[in-house]
Amino acid sequence: xxxxxxxxxxxxxxxxxxxxxxxxxxxxxxxxxxxxxxxxxxxxxxxxxxxxxxxxxxxxxxxxxxxxxxxxxxxxxxxxxxxxxxxxxxxxxxxxxxxxxxxxxxxxxxxxxxxxxxxxxxxxxxxxxxxxxxxxxxxxxxxxxxxxxxxxxxxxxxxxxxxxxxxxxxxxxxxxxxxxxxxxxxxxxxxxxxxxxxxxxxxxxxxxxxxxxxxxxxxxxxxxxxxxxxxxxxxxxxxxxxxxxxxxxxxxxxxxxxxxxxxxxxxxxxxxxxxxxxxxxxxxxxxxxxxxxxxxxxxxxxxxxxx
Amino acid sequence: xxxxxxxxxxxxxxxxxxxxxxxxxxxxxxxxxxxxxxxxxxxxxxxxxxxxxxxxxxxxxxxxxxxxxxxxxxxxxxxxxxxxxxxxxxxxxxxxxxxxxxxxxxxxxxxxxxxxxxxxxxxxxxxxxxxxxxxxxxxxxxxxxxxxxxxxxxxxxxxxxxxxxxxxxxxxxxxxxxxxxxxxxxxxxxxxxxxxxxxxxxxxxxxxxxxxxxxxxxxxxxxxxxxxxxxxxxxxxxxxxxxxxxxxxxxxxxxxxxxxxxxxxxxxxxxxxxxxxxxxxxxxxxxxxxxxxxxxxxxxxxxxxxxxxxxxxxxxxxxxxxxxxxxxxxxxxxxxx
Numbered sequence: 001x002x003x004x005x006x007x008x009x010x011x012x013x014x015x016x017x018x019x020x021x022x023x024x025x026x027x028x029x030x031x032x033x034x035x036x037x038x039x040x041x042x043x044x045x046x047x048x049x050x051x052x053x054x055x056x057x058x059x060x061x062x063x064x065x066x067x068x069x070x071x072x073x074x075x076x077x078x079x080x081x082x083x084x085x086x087x088x089x090x091x092x093x094x095x096x097x098x099x100x101x102x103x104x105x106x107x108x109x110x111x112x113x114x115x116x117x118x119x120x121x122x123x124x125x126x127x128x129x130x131x132x133x134x135x136x137x138x139x140x141x142x143x144x145x146x147x148x149x150x151x152x153x154x155x156x157x158x159x160x161x162x163x164x165x166x167x168x169x170x171x172x173x174x175x176x177x178x179x180x181x182x183x184x185x186x187x188x189x190x191x192x193x194x195x196x197x198x199x200x201x202x203x204x205x206x207x208x209x210x211x212x213x214x215x216x217x218x219x220x221x222x223x224x225x226x227x228x229x230x231x232x233x234x235x236x237x238x239x240x241x242x243x244x245x246x247x248x249x250x251x252x253x254x255x256x257x258x259x260x261x262x263x264x265x266x267x268x269x270x271x272x273x274x275x276x277x278x279x280x281x282x283x284x285x286x287x288x289x290x291x292x293x294x295x296x297x298x299x300x301x302x303x304x305x306x307x
Numbered sequence: 308x309x310x311x312x313x314x315x316x317x318x319x320x321x322x323x324x325x326x327x328x329x330x331x332x333x334x335x336x337x338x339x340x341x342x343x344x345x346x347x348x349x350x351x352x353x354x355x356x357x358x359x360x361x362x363x364x365x366x367x368x369x370x371x372x373x374x375x376x377x378x379x380x381x382x383x384x385x386x387x388x389x390x391x392x393x394x395x396x397x398x399x400x401x402x403x404x405x406x407x408x409x410x411x412x413x414x415x416x417x418x419x420x421x422x423x424x425x426x427x428x429x430x431x432x433x434x435x436x437x438x439x440x441x442x443x444x445x446x447x448x449x450x451x452x453x454x455x456x457x458x459x460x461x462x463x464x465x466x467x468x469x470x471x472x473x474x475x476x477x478x479x480x481x482x483x484x485x486x487x488x489x490x491x492x493x494x495x496x497x498x499x500x501x502x503x504x505x506x507x508x509x510x511x512x513x514x515x516x517x518x519x520x521x522x523x524x525x526x527x528x529x530x531x532x533x534x535x536x537x538x539x540x541x542x543x544x545x546x547x548x549x550x551x552x553x554x555x556x557x558x559x560x561x562x563x564x565x566x567x568x569x570x571x572x573x574x575x576x577x578x579x580x581x582x583x584x585x586x587x588x589x590x591x592x593x594x595x596x597x598x599x600x601x602x603x604x605x606x607x608x609x610x611x612x613x614x615x616x617x618x619x620x621x622x623x624x625x626x627x628x629x630x631x632x633x634x635x636x637x638x639x640x641x642x643x644x
Binding site for chain 1: 323332335338445446452457458461464577581585600606608615623
């Protein structure tokens with residue numbers, strides 16, 4: 001009898017595909033949680049998400065647009081610890097604490113939007129190339145090669161530049177740049193999975209091509225995409241912050257890169273806080289998702305097993 | 308597939324990719340609307356605007372404009388760079404030295420530290436040094452370069468006063484000639500130790516900042532390939548014949564572990580290239596990255612197009628060289644896959 005589920009290195013009893021998946025998920029979760037650095041990453045993620053969700057409760061949302069920094073022109077450049085401004089203010093009277101919290105919200109929205117778009121587009125393009133193959137594969141992969149020829153950040157920078165400075169253009173630019181990796185990963189996986197016996201078996205039993213793709217090929221190809229998507233949750237925020245640091249977001253946006261840029265001019269006068277705290281947030285955000293992605297890869301990718 | 312055939316195949320695909328890239332670059336420059344804005348001034352009459360449009364061929368159909376631009380690129384004419392008020396080609400040549408010098412020093416930092424750390428961690432697998440190396444590597448990959456640069460400046464420039472911003476001391480700069488535009492080389496050519504030290508002093512912080520992220524990539528790859536090599540039979544054989552562990556590591560395992568590590572040099576180079584934009588802004592380094600940042604903020608299409616095309620071709624070339632090197636070094640590699 002042929003295997004119907006993912007070829008797993010764990011001896012799992014088969015009581016229907018759903019039960020197998022649930023057990024496998026529990027097993028993966030158990031292994032992931034055994035790694036202290038992954039747990040550290042998860043803890044940081046929970047803390048950052050809490051900041052994003054609680055921002056409206058911990059600060060008074062700026063009216064009318066809470067994603068714009070509130071300005072207090074009477075309290076410019078005050079150091080951390082000042083009453084009302086626990087992390088100090090910028091040279092334009094923006095509260096760094098407010099920016100740090102609402103920046104978490106901005107980053108969460110940004111990363112969820114970009115990851116959903118790029119994963120979807122990547123899976124569609126990669127599946128067409130890998131599953132249908134032939135000429136279509138050749139054309140799509142040359143397109144992917146061209147996209148990969150331009151370094152990521154520079155490509156996103158050029159796109160955001162021609163569209164004009166705004167945060168929504170940064171989101172668009174990142175979506176255009178980041179889908180390529182997923183297309184490549186999923187295509188490679190599908191070509192590999194297609195050669196398995198259980199795919200042949202499904203074909204023999206008369207399943208339609210689409211149903212083979214949906215039931216047998218895609219679910220077994222998706223793991224490396226999940227690892228990459230976890231890491232990109234961090235990488236996207238990092239790249240977006242870099243673009244907004246360069247000056248491609250609206251001034252005054254509650255976003256970490258914008259804040260670091262605002263604080264840069266003050267460092268020679270000893271005002272270190274306006275750049276340091278928001279930059280630390282970008283670092284923690286990227287670090288947390290990279291730690292978790294790294295831990296996931298160790299567990300899910302048999303090639304690095306036990307390393 | 309034979310290596311020769313593989314290289315030929317790669318070389319044949321390369322022009323296609325370069326043309327594809329140039330089409331993307333051109334398309335980008337026209338997506339944002341008419342690229343004429345940067346050439347206009349407030350006092351211009353409509354007739355003068357029309358004259359500029361005519362001069363730059365902006366009324367032609369897009370494919371014609373693309374061919375005109377691509378033809379220009381091939382003959383070394385890439386238009387007028389408004390941000391630096393000189394022809395794009397000239398501006399590019401003026402700045403490329405500064406960026407390449409910075410990237411080279413950053414690469415030296417990254418390769419030395421990356422290989423060293425990777426060996427250190429891999430040889431002590433699953434012990435504390437290994438875990439620390441892992442956390443360090445992941446931190447490097449997660450570090451916003453712009454923030455790291457600012458932290459280093461706060462410490463070494465504002466508080467300790469050990470370094471300055473820029474590329475050289477103006478007084479020392481004036482004492483020697485600069486035929487190559489690479490300040491360390493110029494200083495060596497002039498036989499001036501003080502100019503050499505000055506160049507290094509200004510270089511140190513930007514090179515470390517830029518090299519840090521790539522260090523992480525290399526360390527990670529070096530570690531995992533060393534762990535793999537240390538499990539091989541030949542390592543046991545070397546140990547069995549009584550070779551000290553230090554030599555087993557240095558003469559056998561590390562040499563072989565370096566082969567897969569070569570593959571991430573391409574990736575690391577891309578990391579360095581894009582990092583130069585931010586590092587050059589913060590350290591006021593007069594290179595291509597800062598030129599691009601200026602162009603981005605002022606909408607100077609000719610400069611953006613030239614920069615993106617130039618860096619992409621450089622990136623492609625490095626990746627091709629890396630792949631060919633890897634194919635030579637490791638005959639097990641499946642070519643054409």
